Amino acid sequence: MATKVVMEALSPTMEEGRLVKWLKSEGDTVAKGDVLAEVETDKAVMELVARADGVLRTRLLDEGQTAPVGQLVGVIGAPNEDIAALIASQPAVASAPGAASAAAPAVAAPAIPAAPAVVAPPPTAESAARPTRLGNAAPKHQEPPLPPPSTEQAQHAQDNGGRPRSSPLARRLASDRGLDLQQLHGSGPGGRIVKRDIEAAVATATAQRPATAATPRREAAGDFADVPLTQLRKTIARRLAESIGPIPTFYLTSEIDLTRTAEMRQAMAAADTRLKVSFNDIILKAVATALARHPEVNAHWLGDRIRQFNRVHIGMAVAIDDGLITPVIFDADTKGLGDIAAESRELAARARDRKLAPEEYTGSTFSVSNLGMFGIDQFTAIINPPEAGIIAVGAVEDKPVVLDGAVTVRKRVRLTMSCDHRVIDGATGARFLQDLRRMLENPLLLVY
Amino acid sequence: MPVVTYRDALNQALQEEMQRDDRVFLMGEEVGVYQGAYKVSKGLLQEFGEMRVVDTPITELGFAGVGVGAAMVGLRPIIEFMTWNFALLAMDQVVNSAAKMLYMSGGQFNIPIVFRGPNGAALQLSAQHSQAWESWLAHIPGLKVVAPGTPYDAKGLLKSAVRDDNPVIVLEGEMLYNTKGEVPAEEYLIPIGKAxxxxxxxxxxxxxxxxxxxxxxxxxxxxxxxxxxxxxxxxxxxxxxxxxxxxxxxxxxxxxxxxxxxxxxxxxxxxxxxxxxxxxxxxxxxxxxxxxxxxxxxxxxxxxxxxxxxxxxxxxxxxxxxxxxxx
CATH class of the missing domain: 3.40.50.920 (Rossmann fold)
Structure with a gap:
């Protein structure tokens, strides 16, 4: 039985993908899980993997071309199998590079994620052997079973209003781990996604993630508190939004003395080269610590309520060749400076290589952007909704300042916080910045 | 630990509770002279006499009702049904009298009674005598229902049932009476309501x-x-x-x-x-x-x-x- 290779939804918001590079040639033998091609999504370059064993019989999309999610881009089958009918059943029309977004809607009906169901791995010997699997080894950690023929799954998914069938436990586990059920294959009856499928997906994801990578976590109950809107808060939100854009933003700037932070940084580097951290790392750590004390700032505007987070996940804006992306340092308030330094370096590097997984750039509760390395003194950053604030970091510079009645040279930096006024009032933001300033000017407070 | 049969574990429970409290008495078909259809009451007539081990006619509704009446005036009857299949005839007393008396008397009359006997199928006793009635009985507010499957559980639960101030149904099993298991020599109770x-x-x-x-x-x-x-x-x-x-x-x-x-x-x-x-x-x-x-x-x-x-x-x-x- 031949298996279609389709453009899969490789990011939560992906509607089409550009085939960057084929890694397998026509005629190559492929195994389930082998990487067939690199695909550029709206966020990153991701891997398109084989969903069945066999031979890659044909490639229907050229490198550089774009196809909507769900589009047939290849076929895996037995060497002599007739695949003409399969191809004919879904003509592979690819748009030229550049014309992608205009052409996509016309090519196929909105190919939103019901698509994985189109992938149809054939049953194999392994699935037939499954019932005896438990007899061989400790069954608590079962080998991930093979998905059943998912044409059946597709049929059932359609019966189910397009939602994949799944057990309540599987839904809960998927939600806890931030997995999209649409991306998973169910091994239960009728293609039902069950616990072992989630475990298999988690095992795969863990195996693929570099050891140094961040550990993204999804929000669980207890990680935040939803604050209902008072009438006053509703009025503030409505009136201010009428006045200035959908996000009524105001800006607070504070010039902070980093002299002692600079001394600490030098002392650390002198003590051990492995303790080298940047000003930005220290600022990230200070922001995280301050956010942990100010949940009213570490918040999202959700339209009908404000969500205040008890955990601190900082989005760190990173410039890449053709835009920017915001990888997340999860639970930054609980991490040491060294961890933050290592993680931010590693995330930034992979962001520039466009190798971030979607869960690594979603889920932030607050953001920090830094243009100091470009010599920018101060700037205002644009809020990344639904977050309520972002801090823009300028250059750290030697400046003459008046201290105890005398002019001396000090290290100074300007931080500007953009605040969503629907969530953060002027005094609220100012108190937060005050705390942040106190920490950065007395960096030993970070140790405590 | 001594190994005893389910039958003897029940017998121990009856004997111990009758020794402990002279308000406790056993009533049912063949419980006395014949020593019990399944010999659960073996030796009790000899030890406690005819006033406390009472043989009845084949009148399930009648002796169940006598038991409820006795419980109303302060005794603590144990009513043995030869099987729960026969107890169908007594359901009115079990459901309408025993289970509801406390409620309908506005809390004046507790009914500390035990109804016990074998439940479910044995072997080739056919349609009328091979029935498991627990869902009927557990359906009724005012009854407690226990179903021990081992000698240890049988003894501990029957003793708790006798000491309970409300009607308790004890479901035994004909095929269980001969099964054996460890039962401690010292006294113990198993609380009703715990798995x-x-x-x-x-x-x-x-x-x-x-x-x-x-x-x-x-x-x-x-x-x-x-x-x-x-x-x-x-x-x-x-x-x-x-x-x-x-x-x-x-x-x-x-x-x-x-x-x-x-x-x-x-x-x-x-x-x-x-x-x-x-x-x-x-x-x-x-x-x-x-x-x-x-x-x-x-x-x-x-x-x-x-x-x-x-x-x-x-x-x-x-x-x-x-x-x-x-x-």
Whole structure:
């Protein structure tokens, strides 16, 4: 039985993908899980993997071309199998590079994620052997079973209003781990996604993630508190939004003395080269610590309520060749400076290589952007909704300042916080910045 | 620890409770001179005399009613039904008098009575004498229902039943009377309303009661050989039921098989499943499967009777089904 290779939804918001590079040639033998091609999504370059064993019989999309999610881009089958009918059943029309977004809607009906169901791995010997699997080894950690023929799954998914069938436990586990059920294959009856499928997906994801990578976590109950809107808060939100854009933003700037932070940084580097951290790392750590004390700032505007987070996940804006992306340092308030330094370096590097997984750039509760390395003194950053604030970091510079009645040279930096006024009032933001300033000017407070 | 039969464990419980409290007396068909149809009351007539071990005519409704009356005026009767199949004739006294008296007298009359006897099928006793009545009895507010499957549980629960100030139904089993098990020499009680985890495993929960505990444990043994380890939860009490124990087990294993001797529709298992879906919905990885008697009057023919009863192979098949191992 031949298996279609389709453009899969490789990011939560992906509607089409550009085939960057084929890694397998026509005629190559492929195994389930082998990487067939690199695909550029709206966020990153991701891997398109084989969903069945066999031979890659044909490639229907050229490198550089774009196809909507769900589009047939290849076929895996037995060497002599007739695949003409399969191809004919879904003509592979690819748009030229550049014309992608205009052409996509016309090519196929909105190919939103019901698509994985189109992938149809054939049953194999392994699935037939499954019932005896438990007899061989400790069954608590079962080998991930093979998905059943998912044409059946597709049929059932359609019966189910397009939602994949799944057990309540599987839904809960998927939600806890931030997995999209649409991306998973169910091994239960009728293609039902069950616990072992989630475990298999988690095992795969863990195996693929570099050891140094961040550990993204999804929000669980207890990680935040939803604050209902008072009438006053509703009025503030409505009136201010009428006045200035959908996000009524105001800006607070504070010039902070980093002299002692600079001394600490030098002392650390002198003590051990492995303790080298940047000003930005220290600022990230200070922001995280301050956010942990100010949940009213570490918040999202959700339209009908404000969500205040008890955990601190900082989005760190990173410039890449053709835009920017915001990888997340999860639970930054609980991490040491060294961890933050290592993680931010590693995330930034992979962001520039466009190798971030979607869960690594979603889920932030607050953001920090830094243009100091470009010599920018101060700037205002644009809020990344639904977050309520972002801090823009300028250059750290030697400046003459008046201290105890005398002019001396000090290290100074300007931080500007953009605040969503629907969530953060002027005094609220100012108190937060005050705390942040106190920490950065007395960096030993970070140790405590 | 001494090993005794289920029959003797019950006998010990009766003897100890009658020695402890002279308001306790035993009444029923053949309990005295004949020493009990199943010899559960052996020696009691000799020890306690005719006033406390009372032989009755074949009048289930009558002696059940005498028992309720005695309980109203301060005695603590134990009413033995030769089998619960015969107790159908006494249901009006059990359901309408014993269970409701406290409520309808505005709290004036407690009915500290025990109704006990063998429940469910034995072997080739045919349709009228092979029935499991626990779902009828557990249905009634005002009754407590226990169903011990081992000598240890039988003794501890019967003693608790005698000491309870409300009507308690004790469901025994004809096929259980000869089974043996360890019973401590020293006195103990088993609280009504608590289940017991008889086997621990992480893959699936088998939830059962009464004589089906023996089936469940055999199934568990065979499954272990295939590397499947199950929780076997013995409910012991059917009303009140230990919902906490049920949910703790299912939350651990994410799967449940509910095994009972009686029929499917409106069975005890249906109630267990309801508790699970309410309390553990997000923990379930598979639909719960029930194992029960086939929905027919019990056949007399040996082969058909065997086919109709829940058994070890059916239980094993159910466990594999909820583990998705049957595909």
């Amino acid at each position: 017991a985890l008889k086997r621990e495993g992480e893959h699936c929960s088998i939830i059962t009661h009464g004589k089906m505990i023996l089936v469940a444990l055999q199934a568990a043994d065979q499954l272990t050989k295939e590397g499947i380890r199950v929780d076997v939860l013995d409910l012991l009490s059917l009303r009140p039921m230990d919902v906490e124990a049920i949910t703790a087990s299912v939350r651990k294993t994410n799967r449940a098989v509910v095994l009972e001797e009686g029929w499917e529709i409106g069975g005890i298992g249906a109630q267990v499943v309801d508790y699970i879906q309410r309390e553990c919905f997000d923990d379930l990885d598979a639909p719960i499967v029930r194992v029960h008697q086939v929905d027919v009057p019990m056949p007399y023919a040996k082969n058909l009777e065997r086919a109709a009863k829940p058994d070890v192979p059916k239980t094993i098949a159910a466990v594999k089904k909820v583990m998705y191992l049957d595909q």
